[in-house]
Amino acid sequence: MRGATRRSVAADQGAGFVGLTLIAVLTAALLLPGIIAARSFYNAGQTSEVEPALPPLSSVDGIALIGLFSVVLHLLYAVGLKVALMIPTPDFLAWVPLADPYAPMGARHADLNAALSVLLGLAGLCVLALPIGNLTGQLMMRLDDKTIFYGSMAEILAKTGSDQDFVVAYVLTKIEHDGRLVGYEGTVVSLLRNADRFPAKVILKDASIFYLTMSDEGPIRRETKGTIDWIALAADEWSNIAFKVFKVEDDPVELPAASTASDHQPSPAA
Known part of the structure; x- marks a missing residue:
């Protein structure tokens, strides 16, 4: 009786560990689009001489930036999924599962379609992260707020490229x-x-x-x-x-004065 109890407790602990591992993996996967967007954001400040410098993931700035991008991306993607569910699926796409990275949150058991749905959804989020991050970076550059890209050397490095x-x-x-x-x-x-x-x-x-x-x-x-x-x-x-x-500034070249018709008229005969 005691042996069965011990086996039951060990099984529960093992299941709990696996559950926590899956949650950690899923959380890291859902943060991946935010990391890609942050990289694309800083690439907007790259020039031919200056490489982008990303804040480390362990820093407050890195966590805040990645977290902000992740929330925005997931919000946009969730709205897109809501709209996609309202559109009838064409017959030739009926066999393709919906690209839904949030499927495990409501699924009672995992299967191949659920896994494919999650992977397609993560791929869609990563693709969406590239233009969102780059457009945000370009907007920051146009607002003349370049310190986030170049730090204290913004005044000189912003002139390169x-x-x-x-x-x-x-x-x-x-x-x-x-x-x-x-x-x-x-x-x-x-x-x-x-x-x-x-x-x-x-x-x-x-x-x-x-x-x-x-x-x-x-x-x-x-x-x-x-x-x-x-x-x-x-x-x-x-x-x-x-x-x-x-x-490097090109020196202006002074062109000869354009001739007019009167310059070519024959002089009157003496």
Whole structure:
């Protein structure tokens, strides 16, 4: 009798563990569209030089952003399902289950159709997340609120991305030679930032090397010959880094004055 009771308790505990596992998996799956939308949102601020920096999922900002996107997406999808149920299903689609990711919430038992319905619904939510996140990001960019994308460096990084703009970085490394610090100056090809949106890695093209000596009158810079085609530097390799955006402007070309008909009239004979 005691053995049967113990087996019953163990079975109940096992069923409870499986139930909690399924709930955790379903919760994570329902949050996936919010994560995709957040990624698409930050991609709206990506330029040819600057990579998007997403807040970590464990941070308050990351949880709030993903949670907000998830609620909006599920609300839109639930309204779409409500509308879809009012439309008669064509005969050639009768065998396809409804793309309903919320089917397990009201199902008494799982079957293949329910699983397919959940997977199709999750796929639909993920597809919907891409344009929703990107459109929201584009709207934020148009509202000139770029700090959410670039952080404290928004004033300079927001100017990048145009074919007529390029960013030059001045990297002062921790390498010291004969009392002089080694630095690099080059065009930024890629700038990676950490979760705090501070520079973490930079890739420079056509980088020149210079030496910096500190004196009583201030820093003295000495140039070296030659350039490096490509160089990648991480934050733990430099002591300081600075950026400057250059804009290429075409010089206006003054065209010759257009000739008029009177200019070509023959002069009267003397």
